[in-house]
Amino acid sequence: MTTDSASGHSAPFFGSQRDFWWNEDFVGLVVERLGLTGTRSVLDVGCGLGHWSRVLSRVLPAVSEITGIDPEGAWVRQARLVDADRGRPIQASVDRGWGERLPYPDARFDLVTCQTVLIHVADVPTVLREMCRVVQPGGTVLVAEPNNLAGQLVRSSVSAQNDPEALASSIHFYATCEAGKIKVGEGNTSVGDLLPGYFAEAGLDLVGCYLSDKSSPLWPPYSSPEQAALVRAIEAAAEDERCPWNRDEARRYFLAGGGSEAAFAEAWSTRVRAVQADLAAVQSGSFWSGGGQLMYLVGGQKRPTVKQPTTES
Ligand SMILES: C[S@@+](CC[C@H](N)C(=O)[O-])C[C@H]1O[C@@H](n2cnc3c(N)ncnc32)[C@H](O)[C@@H]1O
Structure with missing residues (x-):
């Protein structure tokens, strides 16, 4: 269900603690491990207010374009995908729409990603297939979802x-x-555990399955x-x-x-x-508490299209 009000989907979870969800050097390490340092264009599905995009904008050294998409009108209007004080210009825009029907052509982005979105959707395979469709062959789908x-x-x-x-x-x-x-x-609030199987179903080759090294002590x-x-x-x-x-x-x-x-x-x-x-x-x-949490960061690669050799007759 979505509303157009200022108190949209997940609003109670968008407090300032969300700015501290990741150790950025860890996300940078995952960027290196997954070979994402050359990534130029990114789609952030279910971008909310842009917390995940902002993290990625800081750790993807070559990124030049970030697109967010969210069904919630309030977030589309208010999302900030890139830090205002960034040195290098990054083109940022937000569209309104659903992960189940992404309004983009096939192979449009280098990297397609989401954070704590699949925990809210009824049909995870459909969203992942859409994410896979709009990423370019050889590109990466990167998903951050927990076991809550x-x-x-x-x-x-x-x-x-x-x-x-x-x-x-x-x-x-x-x-x-x-x-x-x-x-x-x-949605399944612990969907993170199930991502490897969903990736396989969507035709993605699993290239990394990590746990965030961040706790909230x-x-x-x-x-x-x-x-x-x-x-x-x-x-x-x-x-x-x-x-x-x-x-x-x-x-x-x-x-x-x-x-x-x-x-x-x-x-x-x-x-x-x-x-x-x-x-x-x-x-x-x-x-006091160590504030542990189980947050997965899972990367899958869309198989590059292999040109069939033409047979000479
Ligand atoms: C918990 S918030 C996460 C926002 C952002 N990704 C972040 O981590 O800060 C979940 C977001 O998913 C969006 N959402 C819910 N159902 C969706 C769907 N079917 N397709 C795309 N986005 C959806 C909500 O509007 C909300 O902004």
Whole structure:
């Protein structure tokens, strides 16, 4: 579902903590490993506000053109794909459209990419086939998608106090919502694990499957810009009661995933108490965590077209 409002798809996740998602030297290393240093034209599918494009614009040394595309009118208007202070000019533009039907000719781009978009789509193979269609033969499809279920295992100084049953309940709640989200056609929040198979189905040769080396550690006094951004995200989650979805979304996913109303009510109040406990611990300076996450960066190459030898008669 899309809206044209300023609070579009994924808006709660576009806080300033998103500027700190990657170690750029790591993304630069992946650029080298995948042989992308000569990349000139890039398509960023589901570009949102342009966070991923901006990272790529800094680590692709030869890039001269970045195109973003997103179904959300608000993001098309507001996206910024390139840093304003960049020395070398990069042509940037944003179109409105869907990954399932990319409005570009075959073989239009050197690199076609997306970040945390496939976790939202019902039909991943169709989007990947479209991405493969518009990349040039020998070009690369590069996808950054997580396993978000794994995040339930990451401990903080607060959750480390919980007993094993509380951990199991938290995983069960998230896994039930995840199953329901898939069922209602809004994507698999842990799709990152499945990318190698999807790439093969789309006719892409897997050339690299990596995990981001970035975690989001938090410890008092939370003084770095990144830590301040993470604290703001905890404050916002507690204020809006998002765990990580809002109540209506989570209820819809949980019920679709086979959970009962009664189980939802109990699990939801536990989760809201947990985000409030996190905030209280931050406010008293007793919250810390290594902030691990499981984010894949997967590259696949479109097979170069092989010219058939002509037979002389
Ligand atoms: C979590 S945001 C990611 C934005 C951006 N890629 C980033 O990482 O900052 C997901 C984005 O995918 C877009 N989106 C959702 N469904 C889509 C689809 N079927 N095709 C293309 N984009 C889609 C949303 O509008 C949203 O901007």
